[in-house]
Amino acid sequence: MTLVEPTTSDRLIYDPRTGDVIGPVPQADPAEVDAAVDAARAAASGWAATPAAERAAALHGAAAAVRSAADELTDLTGRETGKPAADARGGVDAGVGTLIQYAELGPVHRGRTLHGDPGATDLMVPGPRGVVAVLTPWNDPVAVAAGLLGAALATGNTVVHKPSERCPATGRRFAEIIAAHLPPDVLRILDGDSEVGSRLAASEVDVVAHVGGTATGRKIRAACAVTGAYALLENGGNDPLVVDAGVDPGWAAEQAALGAFANSGQICVSVERILVHADVAAPFLDALAGQAAAWGGRIGPMVDRTLRAEVHRQVVGALDAGARVRAGGALPDGPGAFYPPTVLEDCTPEMDVFATETFGPVAPVRVVPDFATALREAADDPYGLAATVLTSDMAHAQHAWRSLPVGTVKINNVFGGAPGGAAQPRGASGTGFGHGPELLDEMTTVKVVHLEGAPAQR
Template sequence: MTDLTVDLPSADPADERSIRVENPADGSLVGRVPMATSEEVGAAVAGARAALPGWAATPAVSRAEAVRAAADALADRADELARINEAETGRPAAEAREGVLAGVATLRQYAELGPLHRGRALLGHESATDLMVPEPRGVVVALTPWNDPVAVACGLVGAALVTGNTVVAKPSERCPHTGLLFGEVLRPHFPEGVVRHLAGDGTVGSWLAEHPDVDVIAHVGSTATGRSLAAVAARTGAKVLLENGGNDPLIVDADVDPQWAAEQAATGAFANSGQICVAVERIFVHRRIAEPFVDALTAAADRAGPLPLVDLRHRAAVHAHVTDAVAAGARLRAGGVIPDGPGSRYPATVLTDCDPTMRVMREETFGPVAPVCVVDDFAEGLARARDDAYGLAATVLTRSAEHTQRAWRALPVGTVKVNAVFGGAPGGAAHPRRASGHGYGYGPELLDELTATKVVHIEPAP
């Protein structure tokens, strides 16, 4: 068993409802965490509802001070959280620590923005007062993923808390120790009931989402789960914020250096083992540079070697996409073979001769797989990139100003990146499209999503 030295609940091995977590590197037992019961879910939501009036009435500056103190405490535990994250998901501790510190920065950002979030005065009759006032929506359920658990949770939880909402959060069952420790670090800085973390699988998430006292369901994860949550919210009336899956394209124009383009593609497809929401999932490369591009991408995959995936179940899903593509006529240029030994590693993989009918091109693989389709011109690449059910992000590599303008205007996604697979200025926020969800899930605009506007009209009595 991996020694976590963390004072968190530990489940009895005989408990069939406990969450068993294995280390992706070697298959060793990380630990067992008891899943929340339906009674515990009800108690957590009831506690959040009871705490809501007091927290909503707390001055915005005081709420921000609490969030800032929580951020400082989180920074002090960054190494510990990173080590646990690595044990549970395989993400290297150095990268996991960067994720924790990104979460710290997000909490501090919302601590600054919260007191500045404002309504407006309206120009009515001079004897009257007319206002538009933002108010907290109420009890927020935050359902967060395993691939960057602390950073994502800090965004949803931090924005909810500074705007006066109370929160019940459920981290992914693939990283329950990380999620529960995150909750334990935050909890002492807030009044009882304001923020609570529960461990559990999809059943626990469903209990939370279906609870009639929940006002907002904020979810980052798969499209299938997001759609089921939207259906639940349609019945309960809760507001839903969804960042679902993506199938992000990379368009490689004829006028770029193929070696540089391959390095960008490798970063986009293989970073964090491809387990990034905006990872490169489909590549459309111009025929003129396709051969040197693929050669360089294949070399990059060979250098990357086997990479850690979160667990065996996920590795099986990634490998199924690869084997399906090969059976349908794709050519395996690198990787694609499950390595011997314990753990759930998978090699960086390059596929060529891919076509849009293959699952690896139609569905989110979420692994270190780079499927390549050769196109005859930029217009074809753009058309193929647009032809997809998802709408999270896209990347274009080109030296042409004309193609840049055409691409960012035409691509039906929330984020378009030109000549860099990752990056962007702070403070940005985007709406995902179609199967990728809806609503602002980050940035200053998330404060608007987590508040409801009330119009107030005041006239003097006669």
């Protein structure tokens, strides 16, 4: 196993619960980035030629090792991101399951036989794309990285992985555990901030797989347009929650609170804006304010004070523009990066808190006169990640899932969905399948083969 030994920068990370300094963010220099890509390129042909069953066995071994290190990874995740212990452990367990999933799916990933001339054989054969640059986020560092690393490695690609600079120890340790079960240079690890990520994304790789912010995703698209690499992106979202007339407002408030406040609102598919039918708006808002108070004692901090300041800026901007606070909305005293569950009413589509991704524990609410207006406003957005609709009207449900221009529509459950579901985000939210068996297709390229016998010698 060969790992990049990074230098250090002056950037520090802090425990978001206490404000204590954890340490500096390691920073790979440009030469280290180039060396990691070159090494992964040199190892690519050997790993691609490794039988799929052997690659799967390596991933199974890695998954077992991650399970054995679950306590360590849980602690690192909590220290760097502020996740409560149960949530952090859930992310590690999900990562183990995902590695096993791709270890099982990799050997049965298949091509097609075409029906051509009966005297010949025509095949569509999938093969690895080559070198995959994987850039992963901090909000669920083990679970997200496990998917991209697992799918890339199972299909015979080599990988250069840069975890988020907000959780460098978690990301590095997780990748080191996997790399220990692979041949040298099949998985290289880089630490660093956006400069390192930008250099990696613009290097001579074959795929750039990124989960993170939309602004970064746009830069990656531009870089890939120059290099010819395939961009696989899951970026920001501004996910709406539609609350229809006729639903129980207390239950709807529970769903809204779960979607807006879980992990302090730092989930890619968090509820970012709420459109509630006027018929149930008053009891819904009362119940949601009560939910915010109940959630206040059980959520962790935000990842750092920089993100907290941006969330609070959006809240203050909404208040200045006419919104009203029903719960929260004030910066707390004390150490760390805590922010209270916040409910805003009288929001308008022009407010930043309603028009952009907030990524904090904020539930901005807008009252609408009817279901059609709610759907129209939910769809009027540059993002296209996910949406949730709470309704007891099956016709409304059918119309909603067919018409909303997003990758995932959830009816009557903000985090519902069967295992293995894979969606393609739209617009500013990214491109390509980022989950499930379809991710194996993203990590491979197809070669068409026509095999025909030569004529007999004359």
